[in-house]
Amino acid sequence: MKNETFNTKAPLLRNALKESMIKLNPAVMIRNPVMFVVEIGLLITLILVIAPDVFGGTTSRGFNLAVALILLSTLLFANFSEALAEGRGRAQADALKKTKQDLLARKISSSGAIQQVHSSELRKGDIVIVSQGEWIPGDGEVIEGLASVDESAITGESAPVIKESGGDFSSVTGGTRVVSDQIKIMMTADPGESFLDRMILLVEGAKRQKTPNEIALNTVLTSLTLVFLMVVITIPWIASYVDIRLEVPILIALLVCLIPTTIGGLLSAIGIAGMDRVTQFNVIATSGKAVEASGDIQTVILDKTGTITYGNRMASEWIPVGDSDEQSLARWAGICSFMDDTPEGRSVLALLDTQGIALDMTAYKEAEWIPFSAETAMSGVQLADGRSIRKGSVQSIKRWVLSQGGLVPQDLELKAEKVARAGGTPLAVAVDQTIYGLIHLKDTVKPGMRERFEQMRRLGIKTIMCTGDNPVTAATIALEAGVDDFIAECRPEDKILVIRKEQSEGKLVAMTGDGTNDAPALAQADVGIAMNSGTVAAKEAANMIDLDSDPSKLIEVIAIGKQLLMTRGALTTFSIANDIAKYFAIIPAMFMIAIPELELLNVMRLGSPQTAILSALIFNAVIIPLLIPLATKGVAYKPMSSSRLLQRNLIIYGLGGVVVPFIGIKLIDEIISLWI
Numbered sequence: 001m002k003n004e005t006f007n008t009k010a011p012l013l014r015n016a017l018k019e020s021m022i023k024l025n026p027a028v029m030i031r032n033p034v035m036f037v038v039e040i041g042l043l044i045t046l047i048l049v050i051a052p053d054v055f056g057g058t059t060s061r062g063f064n065l066a067v068a069l070i071l072l073s074t075l076l077f078a079n080f081s082e083a084l085a086e087g088r089g090r091a092q093a094d095a096l097k098k099t100k101q102d103l104l105a106r107k108i109s110s111s112g113a114i115q116q117v118h119s120s121e122l123r124k125g126d127i128v129i130v131s132q133g134e135w136i137p138g139d140g141e142v143i144e145g146l147a148s149v150d151e152s153a154i155t156g157e158s159a160p161v162i163k164e165s166g167g168d169f170s171s172v173t174g175g176t177r178v179v180s181d182q183i184k185i186m187m188t189a190d191p192g193e194s195f196l197d198r199m200i201l202l203v204e205g206a207k208r209q210k211t212p213n214e215i216a217l218n219t220v221l222t223s224l225t226l227v228f229l230m231v232v233i234t235i236p237w238i239a240s241y242v243d244i245r246l247e248v249p250i251l252i253a254l255l256v257c258l259i260p261t262t263i264g265g266l267l268s269a270i271g272i273a274g275m276d277r278v279t280q281f282n283v284i285a286t287s288g289k290a291v292e293a294s295g296d297i298q299t300v301i302l303d304k305t306g307t308i309t310y311g312n313r314m315a316s317e318w319i320p321v322g323d324s325d326e327q328s329l330a331r332w333a334g335i336c337s338f339m340d341d342t343p344e345g346r347s348v349l350a351l352l353d354t355q356g357i358a359l360d361m362t363a364y365k366e367a368e369w370i371p372f373s374a375e376t377a378m379s380g381v382q383l384a385d386g387r388s389i390r391k392g393s394v395q396s397i398k399r400w401v402l403s404q405g406g407l408v409p410q411d412l413e414l415k416a417e418k419v420a421r422a423g424g425t426p427l428a429v430a431v432d433q434t435i436y437g438l439i440h441l442k443d444t445v446k447p448g449m450r451e452r453f454e455q456m457r458r459l460g461i462k463t464i465m466c467t468g469d470n471p472v473t474a475a476t477i478a479l480e481a482g483v484d485d486f487i488a489e490c491r492p493e494d495k496i497l498v499i500r501k502e503q504s505e506g507k508l509v510a511m512t513g514d515g516t517n518d519a520p521a522l523a524q525a526d527v528g529i530a531m532n533s534g535t536v537a538a539k540e541a542a543n544m545i546d547l548d549s550d551p552s553k554l555i556e557v558i559a560i561g562k563q564l565l566m567t568r569g570a571l572t573t574f575s576i577a578n579d580i581a582k583y584f585a586i587i588p589a590m591f592m593i594a595i596p597e598l599e600l601l602n603v604m605r606l607g608s609p610q611t612a613i614l615s616a617l618i619f620n621a622v623i624i625p626l627l628i629p630l631a632t633k634g635v636a637y638k639p640m641s642s643s644r645l646l647q648r649n650l651i652i653y654g655l656g657g658v659v660v661p662f663i664g665i666k667l668i669d670e671i672i673s674l675w676i
């Protein structure tokens, strides 16, 4: 979605202006109680423009009109900030829609005949065939073949990616294009429910809901507003005891200046912009809640294969054990991998191929194939003659052989450890009671991982690698990648337990993964990021999808989340600190109008009581558009501990919030005093 057309600003601004007017509708406004109070103030002031003395007041029609116009601007500015943020999301959605057209697909009917249909007619479970140059008609899973696919329409990444049946790289997305070879795909989504459809809905903000944090802050702001409302209502009542008459438009001005209009006006823009920043980073978040949660993450769980390492584990060497030799080990490894659709299984056949070893499989037609399961950490075959062949993790093969009364060769452990110490995965191969040896599966740690985990450590985040692999391989890779902790021989349900344990200590947990066996854990985590290259199940379970399939991007997502929370906090602090200055401008002015002798109250040396009130009100309005860039881009963010960040922000935005309005109000007062 790195699409340059988003930069066409003029229509975006024009639309936002129009939206700002539409959002004045009180039925819409009431969802933002702070601004709704401003709107009621506007209505009362408008009445006072028409009939200045309905409440027996003495302020001039011109002054009332000025107050009304400033209040209207305040509302429009607040609406504008929200409309602008929403507009950006919509522009992205439009760009996505362009990639979504009705396509022609070749559907394979139950009889095996190929039939041309529109992509909109395809249903979940339908099977299509897609060849070189053709578009993939919808979301699905490759069930046969291997092809390179251009996903640039979705990811913006121009290099094609390999998609193949079995394993963790089998899911394909509608609207992407096959650039070589041919694949058979089973559809996994009905029309209108595809990944792209959901993405469009999300970025359009059609489904945007307030996050729990936003709701909580909104409650605080509403309560503050009610408190100030009470205060302002009781002031004239108290004043009347000392025979001071306070004017209604001035009380309204005071109220609007005191209630948190700055944060009230910018709150939803901050949230929308946060999600937007994640999207521009090529990560799709299914909820604003997930983005916020990422800002508070304390533990990150990663799987090893495909996340920390490249995940293209390749058989690279035969290591016979006991009395067996390389020749027979290679043969049994090949036989039991013949129907193994995983990348590991295929790499075994590929190694045989490069070594020129041909297998005659005709003898094994009647065999019963046992596919790999993460649960057993084995795969294999049951031959018709009764023999049973397995390959799998050394632990599981040892257990399997022992359970049949077999023996474990003495040199197995040592040889397996040697492979593991090099960071490889040893797969043991056994036939009935005999272990023949090991297959050395090689994998490489992705570059830059160490620096990434170091950055996370500085943020106070703990990284844990959970892998199905053996403890020695796990330790080697953990050390090389620089994670804080690792858990080996992890079954899918163990990953969930790890997450639950961290959560029970009150921590928010993020997890990245790509495999079907990661799906339950992705769902359990507070932030689950699935790799776009991963399986459909993983993507369904996660609440974020990384289109670039780069797990190290988690750190940027965390940064965006932190920035979102900080921006909201900073602007809330600023908004409330502002009140002090406005209070000093308005309260003295209010009493000076009633008792002109109180001139000494004019601490800010403002032109006149009227200009003082108008200046404070104007400042209160213009600060909203002035802060839109900060609200949408987020406050400057440097990785440091949360407490130091909080301290820093209190100084900048708390102190700034007190000082800036004094200067601003004084300046505005100087300017308008020239006219009045």
Ligand SMILES: Nc1ncnc2c1ncn2[C@@H]1O[C@H](COP(=O)(O)OP(=O)(O)OP(=O)(O)O)[C@@H](O)[C@H]1O
Binding pocket: 303, 304, 305, 306, 340, 342, 344, 345, 372, 374, 375, 377, 378, 379, 391, 392, 393, 394, 425, 426, 427, 466, 467, 468, 469, 470, 490, 515, 517
């Ligand atoms: N095709 C296969 N046939 C037999 N055994 C396999 C096969 N693929 C992997 N294994 C073994 O099963 C173990 C567990 O696999 P699993 O996919 O659960 O975890 P993993 O891929 O090693 O780690 P991660 O959780 O980091 O992805 C592997 O470490 C390996 O020893």
Ligand SMILES: [K+]
Binding pocket: 256, 257, 258, 259, 260, 261, 262, 620
């Ligand atoms: K205010």
Ligand SMILES: [Mg+2]
Binding pocket: 305, 468, 515
């Ligand atoms: Mg795996």
